[in-house]
Amino acid sequence: MRLLKTLMVGAVVLLAAIAPAQAQSLLDEIIQRGTLNVGVSLGTPPFGLIDSSMQPDGFDVELARMLARDLGVQINIVDTVAANRIPSLTSGTVDIVISSFSITAERAKTINFSNTVYVDQQVYVSRSDKPATALADLVGQNVGVTRSSTNDIIMTAKAVEGTNLQRYDDDASTSQALLAGQVDGIVTSGALARAIAERDPGLVTQFVVASAPMSIGVRRGDPDLLHWVNTAIFLLTNNGELPALQEKWMGVSMDLPRF
Amino acid sequence: MFQTFSVAHVGYLLQAALWTLALSGIALVGGSIGGALIALLRVSLYAPLRWIAQVYIYVVQGTPLLVLLFIAYFGTKYLGIDTPPIVAAAAGLTLYASAFLGEIWRGSVQSVGRGQWEGSEALGLNWPQSMRYVIIPQAIRVSIPPTVGFSVQVVKNSALASIVGFIELTRAGQIVAGATFQPLQVYLTVAAIYFVICSALSYASRAFDRRMSATAAS
Numbered sequence: 146m147r148l149l150k151t152l153m154v155g156a157v158v159l160l161a162a163i164a165p166a167q168a169q170s171l172l173d174e175i176i177q178r179g180t181l182n183v184g185v186s187l188g189t190p191p192f193g194l195i196d197s198s199m200q201p202d203g204f205d206v207e208l209a210r211m212l213a214r215d216l217g218v219q220i221n222i223v224d225t226v227a228a229n230r231i232p233s234l235t236s237g238t239v240d241i242v243i244s245s246f247s248i249t250a251e252r253a254k255t256i257n258f259s260n261t262v263y264v265d266q267q268v269y270v271s272r273s274d275k276p277a278t279a280l281a282d283l284v285g286q287n288v289g290v291t292r293s294s295t296n297d298i299i300m301t302a303k304a305v306e307g308t309n310l311q312r313y314d315d316d317a318s319t320s321q322a323l324l325a326g327q328v329d330g331i332v333t334s335g336a337l338a339r340a341i342a343e344r345d346p347g348l349v350t351q352f353v354v355a356s357a358p359m360s361i362g363v364r365r366g367d368p369d370l371l372h373w374v375n376t377a378i379f380l381l382t383n384n385g386e387l388p389a390l391q392e393k394w395m396g397v398s399m400d401l402p403r404f
Numbered sequence: 405m406f407q408t409f410s411v412a413h414v415g416y417l418l419q420a421a422l423w424t425l426a427l428s429g430i431a432l433v434g435g436s437i438g439g440a441l442i443a444l445l446r447v448s449l450y451a452p453l454r455w456i457a458q459v460y461i462y463v464v465q466g467t468p469l470l471v472l473l474f475i476a477y478f479g480t481k482y483l484g485i486d487t488p489p490i491v492a493a494a495a496g497l498t499l500y501a502s503a504f505l506g507e508i509w510r511g512s513v514q515s516v517g518r519g520q521w522e523g524s525e526a527l528g529l530n531w532p533q534s535m536r537y538v539i540i541p542q543a544i545r546v547s548i549p550p551t552v553g554f555s556v557q558v559v560k561n562s563a564l565a566s567i568v569g570f571i572e573l574t575r576a577g578q579i580v581a582g583a584t585f586q587p588l589q590v591y592l593t594v595a596a597i598y599f600v601i602c603s604a605l606s607y608a609s610r611a612f613d614r615r616m617s618a619t620a621a622s
Contacts, residue, residue: 194579197412228567238477317581317586317590
């Protein structure tokens with residue numbers, strides 16, 4: 146018991162010794178370093194993807210580049226899978242995360258969210274000959290979602306009993322299941338639904354399941370950086386660059402809710 | 405918005421496959437050194453050394469590789485140590501491969517009959533000499549098939565290194581599938597590349613096995 150106590154005291158002392166090293170604001174550190182490290186998932190179109198010359202591209206990537214430009218530093222895009230967005234922030238692997246990051250109360254306990262940069266809608270997409278207007282219409286149907294993404298979380302909570310949820314590993318596989326007719330419909334991001342309809346006009350957005358405001362994730366305990374990110378979003382909104390970016394990648398621009 | 409799956413994408417996948425090869429290579433080289441040590445400890449004459457190796461194997465084999473990589477990367481960062489992704493991935497994969505290769509090789513060493521030990525003792529060889537000249541040469545031949553089987557698994561498991569930010573073959577496949585929305589073609593290509601890597605491994609092991617048999621026969 147005494148040993149345990151000694152060890153615990155030792156750990157606290159050790160942590161306290163490390164802490165002062167991080168006392169300087171991350172914002173200053175980024176400016177000194179000259180590089181902004183941004184976590185983005187490159188497997189989540191239209192937010193993060195690779196272009197035809199295999200370079201990072203997409204809504205999140207372009208927004209990250211704008212922030213680095215406004216900060217006067219170089220950009221370093223770090224491919225970050227969805228499940229690693231929060232550990233990447235809390236461990237300091239990246240400075241900020243811009244990765245179709247939906248604001249939830251649960252996540253906000255661990256990290257800080259900036260003001261919103263886009264409000265995505267989770268929509269139900271199916272063939273035009275299989276219409277549906279509400280979740281109750283999906284009873285007895287096979288509905289595809291992407292495992293542990295926002296649409297999976299929402300559908301797991303909201304689906305009416307008797308709805309058969311099929312989970313796929315990434316958005317591409319979920320859409321493929323719909324195109325191949327393995328599922329009756331899928332719940333996916335509104336931005337993606339528009340892109341899918343371009344590929345196959347027989348697929349239509351039937352109804353909105355939920356809306357998901359997305360923002361930029363910042364480590365907790367660094368108000369300077371959080372405030373700088375919010376300032377940048379404010380300026381990009383006012384000068385029209387953020388609305389133009391939404392128009393380019395999502396096909397719509399919108400008034401964004403603010404804290 | 406979507407591109408068509410093209411030669412450029414195959415090039416991107418092949419580039420990512422180099423990372424898969426590099427990560428597997430590091431894991432197998434590191435794991436061979438660590439595994440040899442663990443195997444020797446496991447058959448050591450001193451009980452405490454055997455226990456240390458036993459505990460190591462229990463802990464590592466009982467931990468998913470994903471968790472090992474997570475600890476090696478994020479865990480060290482929380483402690484204030486800045487670990488580059490390559491170091492974290494190498495450390496995690498080496499820890500993992502050492503435990504499994506150690507256990508495979510321990511089994512191979514112990515599969516060599518007692519008579520061989522007694523024979524070398526009768527010739528006046530001590531423990532290290534018996535190991536070096538009598539036991540290990542015979543154990544190597546026994547160990548080749550399971551070692552290759554495990555190596556193939558390491559190649560495929562290196563995909564987990566995508567959690568520390570590596571764009572290796574599997575992650576590259578996901579990214580290309582996202583950009584093209586043609587997952588079937590993309591994943592078939594990814595599977596073909598894995599197949600080439602793994603069959604090259606099996607082929608090399610068969611060649612090695614033949615050479616060993618030839619030496620044993622002569």
